[in-house]
Amino acid sequence: MEEVDIIDAHDNVVGKAKRDEVHKKGLLHRVVFIFLFDPDGRLYMQKRVASKDMYPNCWEGSLSGHVLSGESYKEAAERELHEELSACVSGRHLKEVIKFGNHDGNERVLMTLFAVKDFKENMIIDNDEVASGEFWSIKKLESELKKPRNFNPGFRKAWEEFKGMKEKSVEFVKL
Numbered sequence: 001m002e003e004v005d006i007i008d009a010h011d012n013v014v015g016k017a018k019r020d021e022v023h024k025k026g027l028l029h030r031v032v033f034i035f036l037f038d039p040d041g042r043l044y045m046q047k048r049v050a051s052k053d054m055y056p057n058c059w060e061g062s063l064s065g066h067v068l069s070g071e072s073y074k075e076a077a078e079r080e081l082h083e084e085l086s087a088c089v090s091g092r093h094l095k096e097v098i099k100f101g102n103h104d105g106n107e108r109v110l111m112t113l114f115a116v117k118d119f120k121e122n123m124i125i126d127n128d129e130v131a132s133g134e135f136w137s138i139k140k141l142e143s144e145l146k147k148p149r150n151f152n153p154g155f156r157k158a159w160e161e162f163k164g165m166k167e168k169s170v171e172f173v174k175l
Contacts, residue, residue, distance in 0.1 A: 001019055001020055002068055003016050004018075004029045004067065005029065005067070007028050008028065011030075016069045019066055024106065029109055030067035030073065030109065030110050031064055031110075031112075032064065032073055033064045033111055033112075034114045034115070035062050035158075036115075036116045040135075042135035043062065043135065043136055044062045044119070044123075044135050045061060045135070046063060046133035047059050047131040047133065048131060049129060054107065055150075057131070058151055058152045058155075061155050061158065064154060065077075065079070065080035065083075074094065074096070077094055078094065084126050088121075089119075093116055095114060096112060097113045097115050098162070098165060099112045100157070100161050102154050104154065111158060113158050
């Protein structure tokens with residue numbers, strides 16, 4: 001099982017623990033979310049596999065993952081892109097958008113949201129991580145979010161934070 005850094009509210013490392021332990025004990029740790037927008041401004045949405053320990057069968061925007069102990073947020077984002085979608089996105093195309101906290105049950109995290117504009121790479125989905133995926137228009141996404149559909153709560157928070165930053169998010173998509 002992977003080790004992650006336990007952090008304080010100021011993002012200072014105060015310890016390390018296995019991933020399942022931080023969830024069991026509700027310890028604050030780091031995660032990344034990545035939004036991939038295609039040239040038409042559509043967001044890649046993935047459905048998590050049923051075997052995931054957190055939020056199985058839930059939809060989320062592009063992908064998310066834990067920052068491993070000793071890893072930077074950007075390194076984690078690049079690793080997750082490669083692991084889940086076999087996508088290699090260079091650092092200059094992976095833009096850090098916003099950092100924010102989220103607390104959902106025992107999932108207490110400091111999230112960093114990254115976005116990629118004009119993504120047009122071929123993806124090879126890791127079937128152990130991702131059940132399916134497709135690009136959704138923002139209109140479709142907003143409509144789906146109103147339905148009683150299963151979405152990762154962290155994704156809902158990330159999307160609201162992203163939309164709240166109109167001056168920056170407009171670079172990626174017309175909201």
